[in-house]
Amino acid sequence: MPGISRRQVLGSATAAALALALTACGGSGSSPSGVDKDGVVTISVNGMPAKTQAVDRANFLEDVKVFEKSHPKIRIDAREGQMDPKTFAAKLAGGQLEDVYYVYFTDPAGLIQRRQAADISKYVGEVPFFEDIDPALMKVFKDAGGRTYGLPTGNYSLGLLYNRALFTKAGLDPAKPPVTWEEVRTAAKKISALGDGTVGYADYSKNNQGGWHLTSWIYSMGGDVATRQDGRWKAAFDSEAGHKALQALHDMRWTDKSMGTRQLLEIADVQKMMGSGKLGMYMAGPDNIPTIVKQFEREYAEYGLAALPGTATLGGGDGFMFNPKASPEKIKAGLQWVQWKYLRSPEREAVDSKRAKAAGVPIGLPQPRLLAGEAQAEIDKIHDQYANTPVENYQPFIERNAQVETKVEPPNAQQLYTILDGVMQSVLTKKDADIDALLAEAAKKADVVLASVK
Amino acid sequence: MSAQPLSAAAEKSTEEDPLPSPRPPAGTRAGAAAGNSRFRRAVRENLAAYLFLAAGVLCFALFSWYPIVRGVLLGFQQVTFAEPARWVGLDNFRRLFDDPLFLTAWQNTGYFTLLALVLGFAAPFATAVVLNELRHGRPYLRMTVYLPVMLPPIVTMLLWRQFYDPGPGLFNTVLETLRLPAQQWLESENLAMVSLVLVSTWANMGTTTLIYLAALGGIPGELYEAAELDGASIRQRLWHVTIPQMRFILMITLLLQVIGTMQVFVEPFVLTGGGPDDATVTVLLLLYRYAFVYNDFGLASAMSTLLFVVLGLFSVVYLRLTRSKG
Numbered sequence: 001m002p003g004i005s006r007r008q009v010l011g012s013a014t015a016a017a018l019a020l021a022l023t024a025c026g027g028s029g030s031s032p033s034g035v036d037k038d039g040v041v042t043i044s045v046n047g048m049p050a051k052t053q054a055v056d057r058a059n060f061l062e063d064v065k066v067f068e069k070s071h072p073k074i075r076i077d078a079r080e081g082q083m084d085p086k087t088f089a090a091k092l093a094g095g096q097l098e099d100v101y102y103v104y105f106t107d108p109a110g111l112i113q114r115r116q117a118a119d120i121s122k123y124v125g126e127v128p129f130f131e132d133i134d135p136a137l138m139k140v141f142k143d144a145g146g147r148t149y150g151l152p153t154g155n156y157s158l159g160l161l162y163n164r165a166l167f168t169k170a171g172l173d174p175a176k177p178p179v180t181w182e183e184v185r186t187a188a189k190k191i192s193a194l195g196d197g198t199v200g201y202a203d204y205s206k207n208n209q210g211g212w213h214l215t216s217w218i219y220s221m222g223g224d225v226a227t228r229q230d231g232r233w234k235a236a237f238d239s240e241a242g243h244k245a246l247q248a249l250h251d252m253r254w255t256d257k258s259m260g261t262r263q264l265l266e267i268a269d270v271q272k273m274m275g276s277g278k279l280g281m282y283m284a285g286p287d288n289i290p291t292i293v294k295q296f297e298r299e300y301a302e303y304g305l306a307a308l309p310g311t312a313t314l315g316g317g318d319g320f321m322f323n324p325k326a327s328p329e330k331i332k333a334g335l336q337w338v339q340w341k342y343l344r345s346p347e348r349e350a351v352d353s354k355r356a357k358a359a360g361v362p363i364g365l366p367q368p369r370l371l372a373g374e375a376q377a378e379i380d381k382i383h384d385q386y387a388n389t390p391v392e393n394y395q396p397f398i399e400r401n402a403q404v405e406t407k408v409e410p411p412n413a414q415q416l417y418t419i420l421d422g423v424m425q426s427v428l429t430k431k432d433a434d435i436d437a438l439l440a441e442a443a444k445k446a447d448v449v450l451a452s453v454k
Numbered sequence: 455m456s457a458q459p460l461s462a463a464a465e466k467s468t469e470e471d472p473l474p475s476p477r478p479p480a481g482t483r484a485g486a487a488a489g490n491s492r493f494r495r496a497v498r499e500n501l502a503a504y505l506f507l508a509a510g511v512l513c514f515a516l517f518s519w520y521p522i523v524r525g526v527l528l529g530f531q532q533v534t535f536a537e538p539a540r541w542v543g544l545d546n547f548r549r550l551f552d553d554p555l556f557l558t559a560w561q562n563t564g565y566f567t568l569l570a571l572v573l574g575f576a577a578p579f580a581t582a583v584v585l586n587e588l589r590h591g592r593p594y595l596r597m598t599v600y601l602p603v604m605l606p607p608i609v610t611m612l613l614w615r616q617f618y619d620p621g622p623g624l625f626n627t628v629l630e631t632l633r634l635p636a637q638q639w640l641e642s643e644n645l646a647m648v649s650l651v652l653v654s655t656w657a658n659m660g661t662t663t664l665i666y667l668a669a670l671g672g673i674p675g676e677l678y679e680a681a682e683l684d685g686a687s688i689r690q691r692l693w694h695v696t697i698p699q700m701r702f703i704l705m706i707t708l709l710l711q712v713i714g715t716m717q718v719f720v721e722p723f724v725l726t727g728g729g730p731d732d733a734t735v736t737v738l739l740l741l742y743r744y745a746f747v748y749n750d751f752g753l754a755s756a757m758s759t760l761l762f763v764v765l766g767l768f769s770v771v772y773l774r775l776t777r778s779k780g
Contacts, residue, residue, distance in 0.1 A: 448552060
């Protein structure tokens, strides 16, 4: 009987499905410059808050609308998420990386070295307030030749976050937090003496976060982690400062027993301890406060922030960089978005602060401070006007932080942090840890890592 | 059992051509023509089957074989994904050998595999034998043993982290009740790896136990009856009946166990981050750091190529050994 057999129908259907699947892999129809026939350029940007952060997301989307209205030739294709090292390379390889993407200060050096970010030097001159951006922050986004690859949009320096209620309970004055490591040690002892699983001071030692904090410890003791000698980078933490930092940690952990028994902690563990009211102090930037308050439903009044003891602290932050394959039109549009949204004019800052206060978004934290001079002074005034957090609790940080030098992360930071993680772990998990031997061994490893820094 | 025709085409061919002419010599025109027409007919008659087969092959090629080949190639390249990859020969491998953690990672992985074989290989077998001997509650216990497999790995890890907590953790509470000294389960260099193996064994033994139970169910009951009649004890029955009957399945699970445990990642990643003092840095954890922390895909691919070669060699040697013994 003539006609189509079931086998043929199935065969044809399979072939059609395959053909469809293969054609679906093809590229989109947009032009490479991203500009349509009406001269409107569409840029994809990430950094949109997740649906779970309803208020932040609504504010972000409202900003997109306002921006598009005031910039009719730019369309924003907003995407969730930030720069995730786990997906970054795959997105770049597959052409899915956003035109404007979020980075932490640890990323730009490597991204620039691997040419995974566009050189935007030609375009930054047109960015309003560009000259006012703190030069120390701009340095993070520049290469050795002075070319610019991104803009900072947030910054922090590590201080000492503490639980005011536990301070009071332990007989300490929450308005006068420790200013030396000796005082930290004494306070930690008193807080852990409260018992019931209360920990005086906690620190990280896992997933490179131990190395990150140990770097700050060493800075605070007047030392360095890596230095440049005759054009070559060398490990510098096998020093008196390195020894003092580890000895202090060792003493708090083993002699005073004020660091609790559980170690190999990372940021989420320590924030949880702080959020549950069982931790007295830990090293943190101001941005940790809203995270803890939101995540563990606490009150801002419960927490205080002091500057890090010692002479220096580690600073970091975040910003935006540009897809190396983005067209000049997209880069120019992206710069306008980043400046408008994050490096705000005082007028925009006033609008944002008013809205943020109404929505309960924290205003009045001592950082970020992105600009220098007059522009920042004006923004500070606006923040003071709309503050909805207990700014007096951050006074110890503001007063002393200016005297503490903020130092950036060392080159090949993540690799060094891996090595220093091991040192931190040994000191916090082995009572008889040989600090000098640990430092010497780690320095040997670090020299190998630093040898590849150009 | 008589041989069955392999396909409809084969069946049809015998029906239509009861006395097939001798095959024309290869290379001749007639031979080529006959071959071509046979091939065309075979393709035409099995078109749907070939299309289905092509879909499978294409999927495998695209999502399995291509990534493997690409991964090996990446091991010899410097990759940024922003620019075309650059060939660097054996540079990535040299850099691997220069990394002070490279040897540590292999040693740790070997140690984990060894411990996992001692614990993880024996435990499910023993559990399966015990479960098989039970008269009552077997289905319930079987489900209980399998339950951990159904938990998402991250839940398992977090659960065990609470058990291992050196303060109020379950294990230390039990030890203290028994007036034994509390232990630093994950914080001690000596105990950390053992602790990881315990978690891994607990989390994965359900599947292996079920495989063993199925294999035990397939052992003819007459063998045990004969052994019992001969007065064999439980231990003798286990040694002379159960183990020989399960030899093949034991070998297969051993091989899978080695391949699986050498790729250990979640346990050290979540519970120890490679610590204390690099005591639990494994090959896959180091590979993860190369790829996703340092963004060096060339180095990570070189490492994965090495792992692939080692596991491949192991598999070949092992299969040859078992074949010669078989």
